[in-house]
Amino acid sequence: MQLPVTCQKLTSDLTCLIQTHLLDSNRVLSLNEDLFDAGLESMGVMQLLLQLEEKFGVVVPDADVTRANFQSIQALGALIERLRNPLP
Numbered sequence: 001m002q003l004p005v006t007c008q009k010l011t012s013d014l015t016c017l018i019q020t021h022l023l024d025s026n027r028v029l030s031l032n033e034d035l036f037d038a039g040l041e042s043m044g045v046m047q048l049l050l051q052l053e054e055k056f057g058v059v060v061p062d063a064d065v066t067r068a069n070f071q072s073i074q075a076l077g078a079l080i081e082r083l084r085n086p087l088p
Contacts, residue, residue: 010056011077017051018073031074036067045070052076058083 015029022044023029029038040048048070053059058080060069069079 010080011073013055014073014076014080017055018048021051022047029073031077032072034071035073036071040070048076052080056080056084 011031015031018035018040019025019029023035023039025039027038029035045065049060049065060079060083064079064083069075
């Protein structure tokens, strides 16, 4: 069973994951910064999908693999929260 993750911890973990494993940049990303403008490409999205499953325990359905959901750290955090806590 996965423990709940606070929003702040979630965005912090996402930021660390993206900066250290997916982007070849030392700059600090803001929560709303466009990840594609920052250098995220299609292969990075595929790697991110695997990391989201491994680290956060969520499988992203094909319908949710959209530019809008992967646009920023904030959008990714919202996606993870929605997948972890689906509406009844």
